[in-house]
Amino acid sequence: MTQTENTAVSFTGAVKTYGAVRAVDGVDLEIGRGETVALLGRNGAGKSTSIGLLLGLYEPDAGAVELFGAAPERSVRAGRVGAMLQDARPVPRVTVGELVTFLASRYPTPIPVARALELAGIADLAGRRVDRLSGGQVQRVRFALALAGDPALLVLDEPTAALDVEARHTFWDSMRTYARHGHTVLFSTHYLQEADAHADRIVIIDRGRIVADGTGEELRRAAGGNLVCVDLAGGEPESFGLLPGVRSVEVRGDRVRLRTDDSDATVIALAELGAIRGLEVIPASLDDAFLAITAEGGAPEGRGAVSDMRLPPRGHDQPRTTRTRGITV
Template identity: 50%
Template sequence: MPETPALDVRGLTVRYGDVTAVHDLTLAVPRGETVALLGANGAGKSSVVNAALGLFRPAAGTVRLLGREPTAALQAGGVGAMLQHGGLPSEARVGEVLALVRRRYADPWPLADLAATAGIGGVLGRSVDALSGGQRQRVLLALALAGAPPLLLLDEPTSAMDVEGRQAFWATMRDLAGRGHTVVFATHHLDEADAVADRVVVVDGGRVVADGTAAAIKSRIGGRTVRFRCPGPRDGLSGLPGVTGAGGDGDWVELATSDAEATLRALLAGHDALPDLEVRGASLEQAFLHLTSTADGALR
């Protein structure tokens, strides 16, 4: 008999007044997977997470967490959540808040390991009002993990973190996945989805427009990207054989091409040197832009 999915969403429709934020969305996440819900702001990612947590009643469809309705799964301690705008009680110390939440569970995550896993060992005695944005996010993560839940639902969890904080956070997520936790996170950071997720679900206009590994989604975009340094003139690059688009930043030039070999031949014929030359497949960003710019929103 197949194992019950960690998250099972069927025909979910979410409306805010006359606005449909999520339309007939179906998604099943097996236990142990790390899944990114990727989409622009307003695509419907947060609505999916909020509906999964039972924060409102959807217009249609069903959601099951670990085989239970959201409220029952949360009450049983099977789900940990980080919301985009989560709050902490003021005039309290981090350790006090953590102790209060841990007392809710019959078998909470051991404090020392929890603090080390969330990276908050150095701020347990600090007032929550004195935390930086990144530290607050890590404390919220610790609270989500306090009951050692098998399923984590995270909504834009690194929104207040700097680059170093984001890297440390996702190192923690990879460790949790290695321990068998299921992690579902909503983000608009393509690099996070590409680097961390076993599976990427692209949401646009409240619909799933792609679902697969990052590599599989990138493979949907034909062609290659030729990248090199070119501090001098760039006239004529967009007219080279095979080139379908030209861009770049600073000294870097990036050429999208449908025929990398023809493009390279033309470049080498016209340039004595092409410093730091790279030829790459499509990036997740290119795939994302392609998927979300198609007018009909259908699966590609």
């Protein structure tokens, strides 16, 4: 394949099962060099397993995964990949500075340790013991470790999980600085907002399959347009379903909510019917897109609040451990 030089990550029909669970269920995905991609999905969707395949932590049961046109292990050994995994534990007794220095020394072209600490916002923690830090500080140390080798590809599995608001801010700033220098970044998240704000491209994974892939804007559009809300005012809910553009009708109290592909046409038709009272047109949100895209296949109804832009868990997530094979701590 000739495009491999421009391809950082490639999944072809990749499958990884745990007993009866198809954690990754036939994933095809190409990520070009220099892209910043969010892998977005609920807990248990298959994000960490995909990342494990990508890093060569396990072999796919079927299909293939390549990094820079070669087996993942080869790229990882060559120091082209920096990773921050979800449930890695810090090494006891060493200081932050020692740990980052040690890891950097194992890469062919590391960045200066001071720079790695600075990018991760932990310059002041260099002399502190790694096993005596808060969860958020450990997370930032792990980010520094992921950066230390100046990897062409940075892979971050739910990187902001333990961070407070300010630390998140610093983190994303650093990530973007890194991405701007032509590096490829893949991060997983279950926060819609993070995916939308910090990635060029969002890949939605659900039950081990990729169910959408595009910019936030494209996903919003694909989710089927705007919501037109008016007072029901004694009208028959079913009749609203016949209006141009309308895909679905939902009655909430004395209001009717019309999901429409063409809100202009819907509003004009409502006006012609004299049925506009309390008009509200709400643009499709990424929340809507996510729910529409992942709704097929038996997702529970009324999954609860997504107003904080966080995806509700599907409810069958289990604790487990991931081996790290020396890629990170």
